[in-house]
Amino acid sequence: MFNKSKPLFFEVPQYLLDLIPYPPGKPLEELEREYGIKNAIKLASNENLLGPSSKAREAISNAVSSLHRYPDGSGYYLKGKLADMLGISSEEIVLGNGSNELIDFLIRVFIRPGYEAISSNPSFLVYYKMVQAAGGINVVLPLSDYHHDLENIASAVTPKTRLIFLDNPNNPTGTIIHHKDFDAFLKDLPDHLLIVLDEAYIEFVKAEHTIKAVECMKLDKRVVALRTFSKAYGLAGLRVGYGVMDKEVAQYLERVRQPFNVNTLAQIGAVAALDDHQHLKKTVDAVWQGINFLTEKLEKLGCRVMPSEANFVLVDIGTNAETVYEKMLREGVIVRAMTAYGLPNHIRITVGLPEENIRCIESLNKVLNT
Ligand SMILES: Cc1ncc(COP(=O)(O)O)c(C=O)c1O
Known part of the structure:
Protein backbone atom coordinates (compact mmCIF):
# COMPACT_ATOMS: atom_id res chain seq x y z
CA MET A 1 0.00 0.00 0.00
CA PHE A 2 1.19 3.54 -0.71
CA ASN A 3 2.58 5.23 2.37
CA LYS A 4 0.49 8.36 3.12
CA SER A 5 3.47 10.31 4.42
CA LYS A 6 5.47 9.78 1.21
CA PRO A 7 5.42 12.82 -1.14
CA LEU A 8 3.76 12.38 -4.54
CA PHE A 9 5.88 12.77 -7.64
CA PHE A 10 4.14 15.23 -9.86
CA GLU A 11 5.21 18.63 -10.94
CA VAL A 12 2.87 21.59 -10.65
CA PRO A 13 4.12 24.56 -12.65
CA GLN A 14 5.08 27.71 -10.76
CA TYR A 15 2.34 29.77 -12.46
CA LEU A 16 -0.25 27.44 -10.89
CA LEU A 17 1.42 27.50 -7.49
CA ASP A 18 1.26 31.31 -7.65
CA LEU A 19 -2.42 31.37 -8.57
CA ILE A 20 -4.81 32.42 -5.80
CA PRO A 21 -8.10 30.61 -6.39
CA TYR A 22 -11.20 32.75 -6.97
CA PRO A 52 -35.86 33.72 -12.25
CA SER A 53 -38.65 34.32 -14.74
CA SER A 54 -41.86 32.39 -14.07
CA LYS A 55 -41.78 31.08 -17.65
CA ALA A 56 -38.31 29.62 -17.04
CA ARG A 57 -39.42 28.06 -13.75
CA GLU A 58 -42.41 26.40 -15.38
CA ALA A 59 -40.37 25.07 -18.32
CA ILE A 60 -37.75 23.70 -15.92
CA SER A 61 -40.38 21.93 -13.76
CA ASN A 62 -41.87 20.33 -16.85
CA ALA A 63 -38.45 19.08 -17.98
CA VAL A 64 -37.53 17.33 -14.73
CA SER A 65 -39.05 14.02 -15.85
CA SER A 66 -36.54 13.78 -18.72
CA LEU A 67 -33.46 14.13 -16.52
CA HIS A 68 -32.45 10.50 -17.10
CA ARG A 69 -31.48 11.58 -20.65
CA TYR A 70 -28.24 13.34 -21.54
CA PRO A 71 -28.63 16.99 -22.55
CA ASP A 72 -28.81 17.99 -26.20
CA GLY A 73 -25.08 18.32 -26.89
CA SER A 74 -25.69 20.57 -29.88
CA GLY A 75 -27.86 23.05 -27.96
CA TYR A 76 -30.11 22.99 -31.03
CA TYR A 77 -33.13 24.91 -29.73
CA LEU A 78 -31.27 27.44 -27.63
CA LYS A 79 -28.81 28.24 -30.41
CA GLY A 80 -31.66 28.47 -32.92
CA LYS A 81 -33.57 30.89 -30.73
CA LEU A 82 -30.50 33.04 -30.11
CA ALA A 83 -29.60 33.02 -33.80
CA ASP A 84 -33.11 34.30 -34.71
CA MET A 85 -32.98 36.94 -32.01
CA LEU A 86 -29.55 38.23 -33.02
CA GLY A 87 -29.83 37.85 -36.81
CA ILE A 88 -26.89 35.45 -37.10
CA SER A 89 -26.47 31.73 -37.82
CA SER A 90 -26.30 28.98 -35.19
CA GLU A 91 -22.75 28.20 -36.32
CA GLU A 92 -21.67 31.58 -35.00
CA ILE A 93 -22.76 30.66 -31.46
CA VAL A 94 -20.96 28.59 -28.82
CA LEU A 95 -22.82 27.71 -25.61
CA GLY A 96 -21.08 27.61 -22.26
CA ASN A 97 -21.54 26.60 -18.65
CA GLY A 98 -21.97 30.26 -17.83
CA SER A 99 -20.10 32.84 -19.87
CA ASN A 100 -17.15 31.99 -17.63
CA GLU A 101 -16.73 28.82 -19.63
CA LEU A 102 -16.47 30.81 -22.86
CA ILE A 103 -13.61 32.77 -21.30
CA ASP A 104 -11.99 29.45 -20.47
CA PHE A 105 -12.50 28.10 -24.02
CA LEU A 106 -10.96 31.22 -25.56
CA ILE A 107 -7.94 31.00 -23.32
CA ARG A 108 -7.49 27.27 -23.88
CA VAL A 109 -7.57 27.73 -27.64
CA PHE A 110 -5.56 30.93 -28.03
CA ILE A 111 -3.25 31.26 -24.99
CA ARG A 112 -0.25 29.13 -24.16
CA PRO A 113 2.95 29.91 -22.26
CA GLY A 114 4.59 32.94 -23.81
CA TYR A 115 1.40 34.39 -25.31
CA GLU A 116 -0.20 37.51 -23.90
CA ALA A 117 -3.71 38.53 -22.92
CA ILE A 118 -4.56 42.14 -22.13
CA SER A 119 -7.14 43.12 -19.55
CA SER A 120 -7.87 46.14 -17.35
CA ASN A 121 -7.59 46.65 -13.64
CA PRO A 122 -10.01 46.76 -11.96
CA SER A 123 -12.08 44.51 -14.16
CA PHE A 124 -13.57 41.00 -13.99
CA LEU A 125 -10.96 38.94 -12.10
CA VAL A 126 -11.64 35.70 -13.95
CA TYR A 127 -9.78 36.82 -17.13
CA TYR A 128 -6.59 37.28 -15.19
CA LYS A 129 -6.88 34.04 -13.24
CA MET A 130 -7.66 31.85 -16.24
CA VAL A 131 -4.82 33.33 -18.29
CA GLN A 132 -2.47 32.59 -15.42
CA ALA A 133 -3.86 29.05 -15.11
CA ALA A 134 -2.95 28.50 -18.77
CA GLY A 135 0.60 29.78 -18.24
CA GLY A 136 -0.07 32.86 -20.37
CA ILE A 137 1.27 36.34 -19.74
CA ASN A 138 -1.20 38.80 -18.22
CA VAL A 139 -0.77 42.36 -19.41
CA VAL A 140 -2.97 44.31 -17.02
CA LEU A 141 -3.49 48.01 -17.62
CA PRO A 142 -5.11 50.52 -15.27
CA LEU A 143 -8.46 52.04 -16.04
CA SER A 144 -8.44 55.71 -16.91
CA ASP A 145 -11.00 57.58 -14.82
CA TYR A 146 -12.85 54.29 -14.19
CA HIS A 147 -13.06 53.47 -17.96
CA HIS A 148 -11.10 51.02 -20.12
CA ASP A 149 -8.11 52.94 -21.44
CA LEU A 150 -8.36 51.91 -25.11
CA GLU A 151 -5.41 54.00 -26.30
CA ASN A 152 -3.11 52.49 -23.71
CA ILE A 153 -4.42 49.00 -24.49
CA ALA A 154 -3.77 49.46 -28.23
CA SER A 155 -0.23 50.59 -27.56
CA ALA A 156 0.42 47.54 -25.34
CA VAL A 157 -0.31 45.08 -28.19
CA THR A 158 2.70 43.03 -29.27
CA PRO A 159 3.17 40.18 -31.79
CA LYS A 160 2.46 37.83 -28.86
CA THR A 161 -0.92 39.34 -27.92
CA ARG A 162 -3.74 36.92 -28.64
CA LEU A 163 -6.71 38.17 -26.58
CA ILE A 164 -7.96 41.53 -25.32
CA PHE A 165 -10.70 41.31 -22.69
CA LEU A 166 -13.06 44.26 -22.39
CA ASP A 167 -16.15 43.94 -20.25
CA ASN A 168 -18.81 46.39 -21.32
CA PRO A 169 -20.17 47.51 -18.86
CA ASN A 170 -17.09 46.96 -16.77
CA ASN A 171 -17.35 45.02 -13.52
CA PRO A 172 -16.84 46.57 -10.94
CA THR A 173 -17.18 50.18 -12.19
CA GLY A 174 -20.36 49.84 -14.30
CA THR A 175 -18.85 52.14 -16.95
CA ILE A 176 -19.27 51.62 -20.70
CA ILE A 177 -17.26 51.96 -23.89
CA HIS A 178 -18.20 54.73 -26.31
CA HIS A 179 -18.63 53.43 -29.88
CA LYS A 180 -16.51 56.25 -31.34
CA ASP A 181 -13.58 55.29 -29.11
CA PHE A 182 -14.05 51.64 -29.97
CA ASP A 183 -14.13 52.23 -33.74
CA ALA A 184 -10.87 54.16 -33.57
CA PHE A 185 -9.36 51.45 -31.36
CA LEU A 186 -10.31 48.60 -33.74
CA LYS A 187 -8.79 50.34 -36.75
CA ASP A 188 -5.33 50.29 -35.23
CA LEU A 189 -5.28 46.67 -34.10
CA PRO A 190 -3.50 43.90 -36.01
CA ASP A 191 -5.27 40.70 -37.08
CA HIS A 192 -3.44 38.13 -34.97
CA LEU A 193 -5.68 38.70 -31.95
CA LEU A 194 -9.30 38.64 -30.79
CA ILE A 195 -11.12 41.40 -28.97
CA VAL A 196 -13.46 39.79 -26.45
CA LEU A 197 -16.37 42.05 -25.53
CA ASP A 198 -17.94 40.64 -22.41
CA GLU A 199 -21.54 41.85 -22.28
CA ALA A 200 -22.63 40.17 -19.05
CA TYR A 201 -24.62 43.31 -18.10
CA ILE A 202 -25.55 44.67 -21.53
CA GLU A 203 -29.31 44.28 -21.03
CA PHE A 204 -29.21 46.97 -18.32
CA VAL A 205 -27.47 49.60 -20.45
CA LYS A 206 -29.56 52.69 -21.23
CA ALA A 207 -26.91 54.90 -22.86
CA GLU A 208 -27.24 54.77 -26.62
CA HIS A 209 -23.66 55.66 -27.40
CA THR A 210 -22.17 52.32 -26.42
CA ILE A 211 -20.93 49.53 -28.71
CA LYS A 212 -23.07 46.51 -29.53
CA ALA A 213 -20.71 43.57 -29.64
CA VAL A 214 -22.85 41.37 -31.89
CA GLU A 215 -23.13 44.13 -34.50
CA CYS A 216 -19.34 44.69 -34.30
CA MET A 217 -18.76 40.95 -34.72
CA LYS A 218 -20.90 40.97 -37.91
CA LEU A 219 -18.45 43.49 -39.41
CA ASP A 220 -15.17 42.38 -37.92
CA LYS A 221 -13.95 38.78 -37.56
CA ARG A 222 -11.72 39.69 -34.63
CA VAL A 223 -14.61 40.57 -32.33
CA VAL A 224 -16.12 37.99 -29.99
CA ALA A 225 -19.23 38.82 -27.94
CA LEU A 226 -19.94 37.06 -24.64
CA ARG A 227 -23.39 37.07 -23.05
CA THR A 228 -24.95 35.38 -20.05
CA PHE A 229 -28.28 34.27 -18.59
CA SER A 230 -26.93 34.87 -15.07
CA LYS A 231 -27.78 38.54 -14.70
CA ALA A 232 -30.82 40.13 -16.40
CA TYR A 233 -32.35 36.70 -17.06
CA GLY A 234 -31.96 35.57 -13.45
CA LEU A 235 -30.55 32.09 -14.10
CA ALA A 236 -27.12 32.29 -12.42
CA GLY A 237 -27.60 28.97 -10.64
CA LEU A 238 -28.21 27.08 -13.88
CA ARG A 239 -24.90 28.17 -15.44
CA VAL A 240 -25.60 29.12 -19.03
CA GLY A 241 -23.97 31.70 -21.26
CA TYR A 242 -22.95 32.02 -24.89
CA GLY A 243 -20.40 33.48 -27.21
CA VAL A 244 -21.05 34.98 -30.64
CA MET A 245 -18.12 34.87 -33.02
CA ASP A 246 -16.89 34.17 -36.51
CA LYS A 247 -17.68 30.58 -37.61
CA GLU A 248 -14.02 29.66 -37.86
CA VAL A 249 -13.34 30.83 -34.29
CA ALA A 250 -16.47 29.00 -33.11
CA GLN A 251 -15.16 25.77 -34.64
CA TYR A 252 -11.93 26.05 -32.67
CA LEU A 253 -13.87 26.58 -29.46
CA GLU A 254 -16.08 23.57 -30.24
CA ARG A 255 -12.92 21.43 -30.23
CA VAL A 256 -12.31 22.08 -26.52
CA ARG A 257 -15.97 22.04 -25.44
CA GLN A 258 -17.20 18.97 -23.55
CA PRO A 259 -20.17 17.42 -25.37
CA PHE A 260 -22.70 18.07 -22.58
CA ASN A 261 -21.35 21.25 -21.02
CA VAL A 262 -24.76 22.95 -20.78
CA ASN A 263 -27.25 20.81 -18.89
CA THR A 264 -30.83 20.09 -19.92
CA LEU A 265 -32.53 22.38 -17.41
CA ALA A 266 -30.19 25.24 -18.28
CA GLN A 267 -30.98 24.94 -21.99
CA ILE A 268 -34.73 24.69 -21.42
CA GLY A 269 -34.75 27.47 -18.83
CA ALA A 270 -32.75 29.78 -21.10
CA VAL A 271 -35.08 29.24 -24.07
CA ALA A 272 -38.11 30.04 -21.90
CA ALA A 273 -36.38 33.06 -20.32
CA LEU A 274 -35.77 34.55 -23.78
CA ASP A 275 -39.54 34.52 -24.31
CA ASP A 276 -40.26 36.22 -21.01
CA HIS A 277 -39.98 39.81 -22.22
C1 LIG B 1 -18.04 40.92 -16.40
C2 LIG B 1 -18.53 39.54 -16.10
N1 LIG B 1 -18.41 38.59 -17.03
C3 LIG B 1 -18.83 37.35 -16.81
C4 LIG B 1 -19.41 36.99 -15.62
C5 LIG B 1 -19.75 35.56 -15.39
O1 LIG B 1 -21.01 35.24 -15.74
P1 LIG B 1 -21.52 33.74 -15.81
O2 LIG B 1 -22.37 33.55 -14.62
O3 LIG B 1 -22.26 33.71 -17.10
O4 LIG B 1 -20.34 32.81 -15.83
C6 LIG B 1 -19.58 37.93 -14.60
C7 LIG B 1 -20.16 37.54 -13.32
O5 LIG B 1 -20.16 38.19 -12.34
C8 LIG B 1 -19.12 39.25 -14.86
O6 LIG B 1 -19.22 40.19 -13.92
Missing part, protein backbone atom coordinates in the same frame (compact mmCIF):
# COMPACT_ATOMS: atom_id res chain seq x y z
CA PRO A 23 -12.50 33.38 -3.42
CA PRO A 24 -15.77 31.45 -3.01
CA GLY A 25 -18.42 33.05 -0.79
CA LYS A 26 -20.00 31.01 2.01
CA PRO A 27 -23.63 29.89 1.70
CA LEU A 28 -26.01 32.48 3.15
CA GLU A 29 -27.32 30.03 5.76
CA GLU A 30 -23.76 29.36 7.02
CA LEU A 31 -23.02 33.07 7.34
CA GLU A 32 -26.25 33.56 9.29
CA ARG A 33 -25.29 30.74 11.63
CA GLU A 34 -21.70 31.93 12.04
CA TYR A 35 -22.63 35.56 12.74
CA GLY A 36 -25.82 34.80 14.67
CA ILE A 37 -27.93 36.88 12.28
CA LYS A 38 -31.30 36.33 10.60
CA ASN A 39 -32.80 37.41 7.28
CA ALA A 40 -29.45 38.38 5.79
CA ILE A 41 -29.58 40.03 2.38
CA LYS A 42 -26.98 39.34 -0.28
CA LEU A 43 -26.12 42.29 -2.49
CA ALA A 44 -22.73 40.96 -3.46
CA SER A 45 -22.84 38.90 -6.65
CA ASN A 46 -24.79 41.02 -9.16
CA GLU A 47 -27.63 38.52 -9.30
CA ASN A 48 -31.17 39.27 -10.46
CA LEU A 49 -33.17 41.10 -7.78
CA LEU A 50 -36.49 39.57 -8.91
CA GLY A 51 -35.34 35.95 -9.21
CA GLN A 278 -42.06 41.04 -19.32
CA HIS A 279 -39.69 39.63 -16.72
CA LEU A 280 -36.72 41.17 -18.49
CA LYS A 281 -38.40 44.57 -18.64
CA LYS A 282 -39.48 44.39 -14.99
CA THR A 283 -35.93 43.48 -14.01
CA VAL A 284 -34.33 46.33 -15.94
CA ASP A 285 -36.90 48.87 -14.66
CA ALA A 286 -36.43 47.73 -11.06
CA VAL A 287 -32.65 47.92 -11.41
CA TRP A 288 -32.77 51.49 -12.69
CA GLN A 289 -35.11 52.56 -9.90
CA GLY A 290 -32.68 50.97 -7.47
CA ILE A 291 -29.63 52.65 -9.05
CA ASN A 292 -31.31 56.05 -8.79
CA PHE A 293 -32.36 55.43 -5.19
CA LEU A 294 -28.97 54.12 -4.08
CA THR A 295 -27.05 56.89 -5.86
CA GLU A 296 -29.10 59.62 -4.24
CA LYS A 297 -28.90 58.14 -0.73
CA LEU A 298 -25.21 57.23 -0.98
CA GLU A 299 -24.29 60.71 -2.12
CA LYS A 300 -26.21 62.11 0.84
CA LEU A 301 -24.01 59.92 3.05
CA GLY A 302 -20.99 61.67 1.52
CA CYS A 303 -19.92 58.74 -0.68
CA ARG A 304 -18.79 58.99 -4.29
CA VAL A 305 -20.87 56.77 -6.58
CA MET A 306 -19.66 55.83 -10.07
CA PRO A 307 -22.38 56.36 -12.68
CA SER A 308 -23.31 52.76 -13.48
CA GLU A 309 -25.01 51.17 -16.49
CA ALA A 310 -25.23 47.75 -14.81
CA ASN A 311 -27.12 46.19 -11.88
CA PHE A 312 -24.58 47.31 -9.29
CA VAL A 313 -22.87 50.48 -8.11
CA LEU A 314 -19.27 51.02 -7.17
CA VAL A 315 -19.00 53.30 -4.17
CA ASP A 316 -16.01 55.14 -2.77
CA ILE A 317 -16.81 55.19 0.94
CA GLY A 318 -13.64 57.10 1.86
CA THR A 319 -12.59 54.58 4.48
CA ASN A 320 -11.40 50.98 4.76
CA ALA A 321 -13.85 48.83 2.83
CA GLU A 322 -12.95 45.53 4.54
CA THR A 323 -13.85 46.97 7.96
CA VAL A 324 -17.12 48.39 6.67
CA TYR A 325 -17.93 45.11 4.89
CA GLU A 326 -17.35 43.14 8.15
CA LYS A 327 -19.53 45.50 10.18
CA MET A 328 -22.34 45.45 7.60
CA LEU A 329 -22.12 41.67 7.53
CA ARG A 330 -22.81 41.58 11.26
CA GLU A 331 -25.99 43.52 10.49
CA GLY A 332 -26.96 40.92 7.89
CA VAL A 333 -26.16 43.04 4.83
CA ILE A 334 -23.67 41.43 2.48
CA VAL A 335 -21.94 43.72 0.00
CA ARG A 336 -18.57 43.25 -1.73
CA ALA A 337 -15.38 44.92 -0.49
CA MET A 338 -13.26 45.77 -3.52
CA THR A 339 -9.86 45.20 -1.92
CA ALA A 340 -9.07 42.26 -4.23
CA TYR A 341 -9.68 44.64 -7.14
CA GLY A 342 -7.11 47.10 -5.80
CA LEU A 343 -9.75 49.50 -4.45
CA PRO A 344 -9.32 49.42 -0.66
CA ASN A 345 -11.85 52.23 -0.02
CA HIS A 346 -14.59 50.97 -2.33
CA ILE A 347 -17.53 48.66 -1.95
CA ARG A 348 -19.74 47.29 -4.72
CA ILE A 349 -23.44 47.05 -4.03
CA THR A 350 -25.71 44.93 -6.20
CA VAL A 351 -29.09 46.59 -6.67
CA GLY A 352 -31.69 44.75 -4.60
CA LEU A 353 -35.41 45.02 -4.01
CA PRO A 354 -36.58 48.42 -2.67
CA GLU A 355 -36.69 47.18 0.93
CA GLU A 356 -33.22 45.62 0.57
CA ASN A 357 -31.79 48.86 -0.79
CA ILE A 358 -33.27 50.78 2.14
CA ARG A 359 -31.79 48.30 4.61
CA CYS A 360 -28.41 48.53 2.90
CA ILE A 361 -28.36 52.33 3.17
CA GLU A 362 -29.46 52.22 6.82
CA SER A 363 -26.76 49.72 7.64
CA LEU A 364 -24.03 51.67 5.82
CA ASN A 365 -25.15 54.89 7.50
CA LYS A 366 -24.95 53.24 10.91
CA VAL A 367 -21.54 51.68 10.21
CA LEU A 368 -20.04 54.90 8.85
CA ASN A 369 -21.34 56.98 11.72
CA THR A 370 -20.56 54.83 14.76
